[in-house]
Amino acid sequence: MGTGLGSSILLSSPRPHLSRPFLPLLRLRSPPPPPPPPLISLSLSLSPRLDKFIPKCCVTNVEVELDSVTVTCQNDELNSIPSLQSSCPIPLVAITGDDLDLDIDLPTPPFGLLPAGQNSVFEELPVLSAGEQQSLAATPAHPKGLYAMYACYLFGNLVEQLWNFAWPAALSILHPSLLPVAVVGFFTKFSVFVGAPIVGKLMDHFPRIPTYNGLNVIQVATQLISAGMIIHGFNTIRPNSPPAVLLQPWFIVLVMASAIERIAGLALGVTMERDWVVLLAGSNRPVALAQANAILNRLDLLCETLGASVFGILLSKFSTVTCLKVACGLMVGSLPVLIILGQIMNRLSCYVLDCHRTTYEKASFGDLLLNSVKLVQDSLDAITHGWNEYKHQTVLPASMASVLLFFNVALAPGAIMTALLMHYGISPSIIGAFSGLCSTMGLVATFTSAGLVKRLGILKAAAAGLIFQASLLAVALAVYWSGPISKQAPLIIFLSSIVLSRLGHMSYDVVGTQILQTGIPASKANLIGATEVSIASLAELVMLGGAIILNDVSHFGVLAILSAAAVACAALMFCRWLANPTDEQRELFTFDPHFTPM
Template sequence: MDSSSGSSSSEDEELTELMAAQDGHDRRRRPAEQSPSTTTPSLTSAQAARLYVSHAFSTWNARGYEFAAILFTAAAYPDTLVAAALRMIIIYLAMIVLSSSIGGWVQNAPDRLRTLLTTVAVNRTSVIIGSLFWLLILSQEDLVKGETVFVLPKNDGLKHVIFVVAVAFGIIERLSSSGNLISMERDWVVTVAAAPGRPYDLTHLNAVMRRIDLVCKPVSPILISVVISASGSVRIGVLYSALTSLVSIPIEIVSAKGVWNSSPVLRVPKSRKAPSGSGAASVSAPTPATGLAVPWTSRVRQCFVGFEMYFSTTVWVPSIALALLHFNMMTWRATFITYLINIGYSLPTITLARAMGSVFEISSTVATPLGIQYMGKAYGQHRSLAGEEDELEVGLIESNEQQQQQHTVDGQTLVGLQRFGLWGVSWQVLNLAPVLAALWAISLSREGREMTSSPASSTSPDWGWSLVIFSFLSFSRFGVWVFDLTTQQLTQVLVPEHQRSKFAGVETSVVNVFEILGAAAAISFPRTEQFKWLALASFVAVTVSWALYAGWVKGQRGHLLHWEKLGLWGRNARR
């Protein structure tokens, strides 16, 4: 008893000292006089490994079930695409309406560990229960092929009802997955990140977390496909999804608890009180205990307050620019893959091209930290060369917030993020232009063959245009994820701490708005020969994204390029 009390007292003193240190941060001497070791959280390699393990299992399950649900729906309704379209539209709508509340709940929950573990428990439970309902659907006798174990009589009415229930659990799975990602990326990672330039700073943590996501993105679905193909039964795939979720629960809990127990800064309860004047303070997000009692009018009001807060931040323009890319159909989504198959490409060719794109995606997570560092340092060198005044505080962070967030961002990192992000989205636009030209050339060629009564499907697409499509599309994926990583870090460090998770929830809603617009566009132009117009609309969307971000960077820094410095470099080169 005495030993336990002593341990608890010691821990309380440690937390009290840490909170006092944080509260006194703004009252200390100039930032240059502060010792980084005493003002910044430290993250050991063991803590980072546990953080990565927890995130890896969450991402693996989310990516796997996202793909598995598509296969389950296709197997349940083999002769129509209506069920698959309805399922996705319903989930998109639910995410648009409810993501803001999820972000608000993560923001207001004082205990970081309980919040993260709640999302894990809800997510895995929804997958396990949802898998049970998928198993009931796929066990009806008209859907069971060559199996005699657990066969149910055909009943279309019951099948539709069970499908609705399975979709409902799919909504819960997607919302809890979103909550888990917000808690991890906008709370845990930002809290434990070291100062810029030190091991495990925010740039490197984000890069590794995104690398994990990009590896899980193709590998987890591929493994589910292998399980179903090897067993010859979609029902085995359902059982695999449920078992994977069940096994990952204790691993994620142990990993998250390991990080939390060894990190005093994570154990400090979050303050639920927003600063005065904050739009987020007027309506608090529902907690799990009170969420069911909140009337629907309050939920609608919360949604509007969330969007008001979102558009009041400094970085809503980069966030919108990134979300706009989710409308793009010149990427490896179902619409584009279906189009490629319809014009004569084989599935192995598409799989190989997609794998090549994944290599560029993953490489972007290696290049981004280096690019941010290089462009930030280059800025500092050029500024000294030209004798400029410091421009960093113009429209970026107020001085008091800049001091509070010193451990996650500095001036050079901020400029590096802006400049390398602009490079990334510019790279995507430049590489999608040849892809658009190739798609139009193939489409016009097919139309020409049809007009001459030559069967368009009998001839494979020209190998030259094929090379253009697959190579430049792969190159563009590098720019996409550079832009994604830099924009994510900008929102992490430029959104005030008391709004960060709420902002991420609204951001998820915005992303799903463009997702559903993309799905609606594909439904409106369903024929193969109409895809060229979808490609054109996609290129316009990406170009608008570039223009929005470029305009924001110019507004923040006053320029996009230092033309006078280019002239100075030229004069120095001639000497």
């Protein structure tokens, strides 16, 4: 007895006669010993009404029991078709005609079509070779649209990174205290911590291109307002006490505009890095998607390097107000370019970014818009659920180490370090070069981390990155407490230690991401990842709150101690986890040939 698949007959292809025999897509599976070969003979004739069509056989997923079956359709035998000898649910279709005769004999190749050595009349379905599959996986779904997205990301991110360096530098020149910079930084991080989940939920219900255009308009408008407020602060009488600065109307507007600008920038980054790149590279093309993610990461670091360096050079040659006006000109000029690039990107990608949301999502958006209480409740439920999943993940120590690194706001490039160096009278060009070198170290880490993993294994490579960073930050801390860093030799050692420590920081960032991707189930990756980002923002909030309390520059040493201690705790926690692996950890990282407890 053999088991096969049934077929149905379809009429198509407007041609008068068969130009070549057609073999039905039918596969027979027969256990040994083979039964006597069944014979299926099918004779069909087309009526004059159907003489322009060719009958075709198409296999469907229907199981058939065959012993010895003969099916015959003749012009004069339509009423005497023999029945099948077993339970068979296939309907019989008879077509009459006078000029078509097709016979198929299963065991013997008909018409001599089969090549030598092939023992079946049914050809296997063609499949891609391993090389062709790898080539397809590395080919983006919309390569031209992806290149347009790179240009759009580069141009928009360059202006954003320039402004991220410009505002703390300008505020530090405006007032020597750390307090104004710390307050603005605190509320921008707080806006991200509170508003990011809600904005992310709402963005899922807006069309992509109009949302992108609107976010660009909001970001540029808030950047212009922030720059205008700082310029207004330079043109008015400056209060001597730091708390008096916080009560100025222009400073309050600056804080509000900066918070909105940061949310808009975050939303644009998520749109590009989490949504658009997947659509343009292809979610089912992993190599192309990984390459696109790496390019976006390097472009971000490149923009951070260029933005800080360019504005630092401008500050060293021109007045602060002039530099802010130049930044405003770049912001205004960038807006039409970004909108045009967005349209070009959508057109080159065959309008894939115009994909509409589902009806359910549209209805949900209307409900959320009308019921703000439900929106807040859903966000709180999502945060609670995310925290529960986060604290029960298998690789929790690795994730907590990443969070602890965000406590380092003093011994890292950023607003606090910029304010400190400006207070000591360091040239803005040197400060810009320092920030650029820190970003360059991150760029180098994206290339060296693969070799580090190959030599040490993924877990030990992550531990090496943390230990390297903690050691160099200890050197920087010792130099700071040994004497004033305004002198040339201590300043060079202090800044060089921080620059080199970024190599370890970014190495762990790259390798740690792979650890988290390995240990977190795919079904919970987004939830746990978003929760980790929120907790990291909370860590920065705590440190910036400490900077607000310890706002005098003389208290920077305390912030430096807290920052270095957080990195040391991260390295100690990870190494302890690595030295005492659980059975679950061993099972997860069995692919790591270098994995042995420390």
